[in-house]
Amino acid sequence: MLFLMSPTVFRVGKYRFYFFSREEERIHVHIVSSDGEAKFWIEPIVSLVAYTGFSGRQLTRLKKQVEERRNEIVKAWKKHFRA
Numbered sequence: 001m002l003f004l005m006s007p008t009v010f011r012v013g014k015y016r017f018y019f020f021s022r023e024e025e026r027i028h029v030h031i032v033s034s035d036g037e038a039k040f041w042i043e044p045i046v047s048l049v050a051y052t053g054f055s056g057r058q059l060t061r062l063k064k065q066v067e068e069r070r071n072e073i074v075k076a077w078k079k080h081f082r083a
Contacts, residue, residue, distance in 0.1 A: 009076045027077050031062050040066045
């Protein structure tokens with residue numbers, strides 16, 4: 001049942017973008033790979049909350065992915081959480 005608790009929104013290469021089902025209500029996305037993990041808030045603007053293991057270059061690329069796919073993340077969040 002882990003999949004239901006942390007549904008994948010999408011993958012980009014080795015990076016998995018996902019939600020935790022039982023966490024804060026503010027829209028955000030987690031990203032994980034073998035290199036590390038990060039969390040970005042989506043609203044009011046995309047911003048890095050926390051990370052471990054990723055380089056500055058990786059974080060820049062990940063933030064760009066989140067910004068480019070922001071609407072997709074929000075739509076998936078609302079569907080998953082029935083908001």
